[in-house]
Amino acid sequence: xxxxxxxxxxxxxxxxxxxxxxxxxxxxxxxxxxxxxxxxxxxxxxxxxxxxxxxxxxxxxxxxxxxxxxxxxxxxxxxxxxxxxxxxxxxxxxxxxxxxxxxxxxxxxxxxxxxxxxxxxxxxxxxxxxxxxxxxxxxxxxxxxxxxxxxxxxxxxxxxxxxxxxxxxxxxxxxxxxxxxxxxxxxxxxxxxxxxxxxxxxxxxxxxxxxxxxxxxxxxxxxxxxxxxxxxxxxxxxxxxxxxxxxxxxxxxxxxxxxxxxxxxxxxxxxxxxxxxxxxxxxxxxxxxxxxxxxxxxxxxxxxxxxxxxxxxxxxxxxxxxxxxxxxxxxxxxxxxxxxxxxxxxxxxxxxxxxxxxxxxxxxxxxxxxxxxxxxxxxxxxxxxxxxxxxxxxxxxx
Numbered sequence: 001x002x003x004x005x006x007x008x009x010x011x012x013x014x015x016x017x018x019x020x021x022x023x024x025x026x027x028x029x030x031x032x033x034x035x036x037x038x039x040x041x042x043x044x045x046x047x048x049x050x051x052x053x054x055x056x057x058x059x060x061x062x063x064x065x066x067x068x069x070x071x072x073x074x075x076x077x078x079x080x081x082x083x084x085x086x087x088x089x090x091x092x093x094x095x096x097x098x099x100x101x102x103x104x105x106x107x108x109x110x111x112x113x114x115x116x117x118x119x120x121x122x123x124x125x126x127x128x129x130x131x132x133x134x135x136x137x138x139x140x141x142x143x144x145x146x147x148x149x150x151x152x153x154x155x156x157x158x159x160x161x162x163x164x165x166x167x168x169x170x171x172x173x174x175x176x177x178x179x180x181x182x183x184x185x186x187x188x189x190x191x192x193x194x195x196x197x198x199x200x201x202x203x204x205x206x207x208x209x210x211x212x213x214x215x216x217x218x219x220x221x222x223x224x225x226x227x228x229x230x231x232x233x234x235x236x237x238x239x240x241x242x243x244x245x246x247x248x249x250x251x252x253x254x255x256x257x258x259x260x261x262x263x264x265x266x267x268x269x270x271x272x273x274x275x276x277x278x279x280x281x282x283x284x285x286x287x288x289x290x291x292x293x294x295x296x297x298x299x300x301x302x303x304x305x306x307x308x309x310x311x312x313x314x315x316x317x318x319x320x321x322x323x324x325x326x327x328x329x330x331x332x333x334x335x336x337x338x339x340x341x342x343x344x345x346x347x348x349x350x351x352x353x354x355x356x357x358x359x360x361x362x363x364x365x366x367x368x369x370x371x372x373x374x375x376x377x378x379x380x381x382x383x384x385x386x387x388x389x390x391x392x393x394x395x396x397x398x
Contacts, residue, residue, distance in 0.1 A: 157203040157258040158187055164287060165190070165201070168294035173301060180249070184242040190297060192250065193304035199297075200243040200253040201290070206231040210262060225269075232266075232273045240280040252281045254293070260286050 158176075165174050165188055175198075178189045188201040208231070212224040236255065243253050255277065257263045263286035267274055277284055285293065306313075 157205055157256060160258050160287060161188060161201060161203040161256045161290065164291050165294060168291065168298055169301070170298075173297075180243070180245060182242065182245065186243050186253075187256075189249075190294075192297075193301055197247065197249050199250045200239075201256055202235075202239050202243065202253065203256040203258070204235070205255070205257050205262075206235055207262075229270060229273055232270065233276060236273075236277050236280050236282050239282055244281065252283060254290065255282050255284050256290060257284060257286050260288065263289075 162176060169190065173191055175189045175191070176187065177185050179185050186200045187203040189198040190201065191198050206228075210228055213228055215224075239253050239255060243249060244251060257266070263284065266284065274284065
């Protein structure tokens with residue numbers, strides 16, 4: 001370890017100043033301090049620069065944030081205005097929609113009330129129709145019960161036929177349940193004009209087989225059809241044998257079918273039966289065809305009555321022509337009297353005209369004689385006489 005003497009020994013000289021070890025150490029320490037202080041200053045300067053940069057960045061970012069905030073506030077204000085306008089429009093639309101919905105609900109309520117009223121009326125009509133249908137069903141059941149019995153079925157066809165005949169022909173032109181010479185009793189005899197034999201109408205149509213066709217299924221329909229065809233053939237043969245009597249009845253008879261649908265079904269599906277009836281001179285008629293035939297017979301009877309009364313009509317026409325001739329003679333005489341009276345009247349009118357003209361001329365002559373012009377002396381007597389005679393002569397010539 002050095003002592004203080006050795007430490008004070010100069011180590012070297014810098015100019016006139018000796019450099020000792022403590023001084024060198026102090027200088028070194030001072031240099032180290034200066035270096036450290038420079039480094040610290042550089043570090044602080046860098047920190048200050050970094051802090052300034054950071055402050056500038058922060059200010060720039062703050063400015064950007066403020067600008068963005070300003071833009072955001074402007075956008076928020078614009079959006080607020082837009083939202084306010086849109087909200088106002090939306091409120092108006094909601095008010096209009098509410099008004100329309102109210103009107104629609106009111107109209108819908110009115111229509112619903114009207115529809116319910118009409119529905120109630122239709123329900124009442126349906127109830128009435130249902131009651132009518134039930135009554136009709138009861139009537140149909142009763143009719144079915146009637147038609148299921150042969151006697152009641154015959155009475156049903158007989159009543160329809162009698163109604164049609166009685167409505168179309170006068171009393172005495174037909175007879176129901178008349179007895180023929182062979183003892184058979186047809187349902188109706190219609191007396192034909194000009195002494196012709198009466199026409200026979202039969203109303204006992206076989207409905208049992210027809211009802212069997214309607215009630216049979218697919219398996220039994222053929223058997224029921226054969227039975228219906230057989231019953232029709234038997235009925236046609238019975239009419240031909242019982243009611244077609246030469247000289248007593250017409251050579252053609254009517255077989256009355258009391259239903260238009262059955263009549264159509266026979267002509268559509270049983271053509272052989274229709275042909276067999278034509279060969280037997282039996283005409284199958286429905287209610288409408290029977291009514292038409294009755295109208296034709298009525299026209300024929302009316303023509304016969306007119307022919308029977310033709311001589312009476314002719315005599316009346318002859319007497320009418322005689323009266324017409326006498327009337328013509330009297331009219332001609334009256335026309336001659338009218339012509340003579342017309343000539344007399346024309347002569348009277350001519351004479352009255354002449355008298356009127358003569359009187360006018362006389363009146364003119366007196367006027368000229370009595371009044372003279374002012375300031376002139378009246379003509380002499382001889383001149384006046386000559387003037388009067390001249391005018392009288394003119395009147396006489398007229």
